[in-house]
Amino acid sequence: MAIPDTNGARKGQKLVIIGGVAGGASCAARARRLDETAEILLLQSGPDVSFASCGMPYFIGGEITDRNQMSVQTPGSLRSRFNIDVRVNTRVVSINTEAKTVTAINETQSTTEKEDFTYDQLILAVGSEPLKPPIPGINRPGLFVLRNLQDMDSIVAWLQTLPLDGEEKPHAVVAGAGFVGLEMVEQLMRRGLDVTVVEMLPQVLGPLDVEMAAIVEEDMKKRGVNLVTGDAIQEFLPAEGDERSTVVRLKSGKLLPSAALTILGMGVRPDTKIIREAGIECGPRGHIIVDDYMRTNVPDVWAAGDAIEVRNPVAGNDEKWAVPLAGPANRQGRMIADNIYGMNRKFKGTYAASVVRVFDLVAACVGMNEKMLVQKNLPFACVHVHPGSHAGYFPGAKSVNFKLMFHPTTGKVWGAQAVGEDGVEKRIDVVSTAMQGQLTVADLAELELCYAPPVGSAKDPVNIAGMAAQNVIDGFVEQVDWKELKAVSSLPDVVVLDVRNISEVEKDGKLIEGAINIPLNDLRSRMNEIPDGKRVVVSCASGQRAYYATRILKQSARFSKVENLSGAWKTYSLVQNRV
Template sequence: MEKILIVGAVGGGATAAGQLRFYNKEATIKVFDRDSVMSYAACGTPYAIGEVIEDEESLLMANPEQFHEKRNIDVHLKHEVTAIDRDDKSIHVKNLETGEEFQESYDKLILAPGGTAIVPQVKGSETANIFTLRSYNDMLSIKEYIRSNNPQSCTISGGGFIGLEMAENLKELGIDVHLVHKSDYVMSILDEDISREIEKELLLNEIHLQTNAYITEINGRSQTLSNGDVLETDFIIMSVGLAPNVGLAKDAGLEIGKTGGIVTNDYMQTDDPSIYAIGDASENFDMVTGEPKRVPLAWPAHRQAYIAAKHINGESIPKKGLLGTSIVKIFSLTAAMTGLNENKLRELEIPSVSLIHNGNSNAGYYPDHGKLKLKIHYDPNTREIFGAQCLGTKGVDKRIDVIATAMYAGLTVDDLQALELCYAPPYSSPKDPVNMAGYKADKKI
């Protein structure tokens, strides 16, 4: 009887365990995680803090008792895996509650250790109320601080996904928000013109934004920035990035790649065929360029869990690479992207052209319509789509999802004309913005 161990019990790890049991009723499956909860919807935590999601426990998708009763999978929370013995095919585990340490053997091992929020070393950090938002317990800590202290102001360091989502949700709670971002513009994965529109939305909603700046010193409520400005706020949220948890893999001699993630093959195996790596800590490849890529988002983790589980059970389904398709809400706006942005194309010296379509989300005569901007990068010769971005108040997700599907299928920018997309006045136009982008590309030949 095969024995499979999984390190990590959140998105990727919990999904892998469930998939393994679905395809293999006999295997022994055990999951270990140092946290006190499992299988929670981390992406929902900013909205639970902002009370958009009223019941924070609704983010908990499962617990160890359910996994044991329904799937015959043993989940050990508050258990830290401290080492991997590849020769002996075992892991070293420490029970964080009792201090007990023990060995657990495996036939196959899946690493889904996730990542850790980066907290810059800033002078005086110990004098301030500083939080990160990476886990369910981080969310509870922030909610408890707000409930107990009734803060009036916050500094958010970092203008990525978490930074923007927290800016909106804290503002909706009535907290005055200062957003500080080290780069020239927020959401650096987007093109500058798209990001500038997001910045306008932040300012319209009275978010105090400073770009090209970062915190250099902290003294209680006071933060000195790199540009010399001084902010006075009650607490700080650090959202400057995510470091993949690869220490365990590195200590075991597994290969770590260019992106800082654990190198994996088409089936999520590491350079040790008995060990798989999935989720935020695994390195994959870009679907467009083939270059190493690491995308610490939920969709890749769930897909990788499926690929690893199928491979362990004897069915080889190779991964296809990642586009980094993603989306974020910023007050009344939504921004989404897939594939490569302008900076990446420039960095890789890939010849490309871009088109922009400004239009309506659906029929302009229908009372409920919104404006959107759709931007597509493509090869002027082969017409291959390299990437796309969309910004608007309605229908943004639909357009980027269609283009991500087109890229996966290998369609050209000209093929977008011919896609027969659904239409009725509340939803689109006879020529959808995606179709219009295809027609505009035709004029650029």
Template sequence: MKNMRILIVGGVAGGASCAARARRLSEDADIIIFDRGPFVSFANCGLPYHVGNIITDEDDLLVASPELFRDRFNIDVRILSNVRSIFPEKKSIEVENLQTGEIYREFYDALVLSPGSEPIRPNLPGIDLSGIFTLWTIPDTREIKRWIETRNPKHAVVVGGGFIGLEMTENLKRLGIRLTIVEMQEHVMPVLDPEMGAIINDHLEQQEIALCFGSPVSGFRQAADGTIAVMLESGREIAADLVILSIGVRPRIELARAAGLKIGACGGIRVDDRMRTSDENIWAVGDAVEVNDFVTGMQTMVPLAGPANRQGRIAAGAILGQDAHGPRFRGVQATAVCGVLGMTIASTGKTEKQLKLLADREEIQPYEKIYLHEDHHAGYYPGAKPITLKLLFRISDGRILGAQAVGMEGVEKRIDVISMAIQKNGTVFDLEEAELC
């Protein structure tokens, strides 16, 4: 009997986790990872901190190298290999070796797609000028660091005030660069509710970060003095020596769509709770898939490494015979944390503005909200720092729907507790009785 042949397209979070789990479940399976980039299994959440020299050694970003996969797991990793096409009826893929130009085919018993996502880079005038960067890969990090080392920028504009935008703001400021954040909404961290974002706005201004809200970028041009003019729809121009684009990501679904796999209403690959696609021999994990929202029961997309890693392990189990009794993906609730200049921002579940858009969903309506303003530990003990927390719950039974917290200490601990309560369909009354440190 021949060994099962598992091909994995994409080797960062979900793909790498799938490969490692598959090897633990089967010593005999032939496992091959293909990735178009020069690295696999790297910590993309750490990239901004490498730019800021908090993480000084690039090798520290590498969770596992191709050599480690080969020597420890007997997994064949082929970097700089672009999977161009899938032929489901023949259970094969077409691969291009980006180093040699060779094009060849590989056959599979099971195919796992983990293509991830890519930064949005809108088709604006001047978008390809030197000095305008996105940050998503280790090569991106190298380019930004090289620009900083050779050009010594004095002022940077960060377009987009989300997770990556704020983390880049912190790390560029650490290098002595003046910062302006341009955000089309009225507050940074637009995934949060406005009153929570306003607290972060105040903190950034206290840290001498310039903020520009409410006017999208219309384009870029090279100024006479060599700087980049960031042009806004309002007519204002901001001169910058460096521009970081952090305006979101889009899933890489072109390969799946061309193969005839079903694409959902959110724009991601449709999968079941074992991560199987509409083709019985193809699974998909990570940023490019649609999954169940644990709070609302609706389909959603959450480009976070934690869910991608869980999905990869579940897919491996499904492929290698754990279908009947193995774990199933219950859903996501978008639990996330971000730090910026000493402040911690965390959230889980739904925000109020999301709930307002779901007014017809009986599962979550009507809802109520409460705000808590407390110290992160007992106020009589020195060093207590304030936290602002917003909690949303269903009025009928107190079921927790979401929470957001902002503060200098202890923020993620509280959100972690609430996140677990949501997983257990907990209520505000359960939190009231919780016995915590």
């Protein structure tokens, strides 16, 4: 019989958890800490109950060398430390929410005998499964998805059959340029393969906007990655004379070189078929609908992790989105246990703080990108800044390419993106924290952050982005976005002014088409070279000198309008051909 707790929560209940890894395992461990009398049963379809899924590409590439480290908890460790009954290789085939039973099959046995388990509380942590679209040849040998440790082991075993030490490098194809796809590109090249990555979208890393993704793309190409964007896979064909290798035909008709290995990183979908069949409400893309307390529409059934929709606190208005990240899944699982025991904790939503390393670059983002803001018809402005990762006079500073999206009048932060070699993720962490605290761009400008020459600057990149945004809101500067420049610069009343030094222009080899070059330090004495009454768009290398120039020109009263090119030459030079 269940024993009432002093706070009204019921102890001694039977908790059945479907799925381990992040959400399920954290729920089980937290529930045990709250209730020694609970009966906790965790059903996991595979042989590993809690594993380091985010570390799998790095084990494949050899940066992680100890296979044992990939198992965070084993059935034995969960049983001995937390007294949790873990059944691995146990696939749930149906749920009866009226009878409060779960039916499962142990897939290690030769029979298909089913077993029923009763529950008082049911927790769904089923996660997501890799997309395998019905492309001809997708089940050929040498084509792999990466969902679990068995997939990881299969890829490692396949790599061991390839001649990685020969003069001619084996070729690999990575289908999909999301976070995991690009991690696999890096790690396969680390293992000595030539790599082609194919992405049907016009850019890599969909959560980033195109000009930020272009920084990563440029670096990948310099490293020898064959990058194909804006094209999809039509079919997988056997290579002539080599049944183990695969030729990829693209929708454009292009044939890629024969691949000894192909990684399918085409995205994921929620693994919720039996959940929908049980009458548990799911969204149009199959994600489980939960409230702020992680409850489903069925009493005593909860859900966490990749398979659920959660509140989008950035957009507001009760909007939901699906964000498959390990951090939120862990917190959601813990919260479910708390709420089962009467703590009534609300999940405030996910801000989608994400990061990936691609060779020497790190790309990170939080909140909504520009594409989402346009889609939702939300008013926004953007600033691009390119400050150093630490004080410029201290050796080794790297550029932090930073984009900040915000409401053009209130200063609410919609999101941020950053790409660079050093200090990127900590700046996005700061913005993520600020967003959760409902700070505005004016607050970002005033944040007190650590400064010492080897690790930071007196004005941190976050401060600088906040100040730039504040200048836009206060009307000290008007901007032309890189996407608008070609159309704007072709107008007869527009002059594009580049205030870089002559040596910089000569080094880069070009100006923006039609631009005139007057270095900033010469601008006051040479202002007469700019025709009166013109609309002037000012650019420099990274934006700071152009801002100084716009302030000089705006106060001269000789020009009809003066605007700063957002992102300056550094951004425009990467993406000018994408307009």
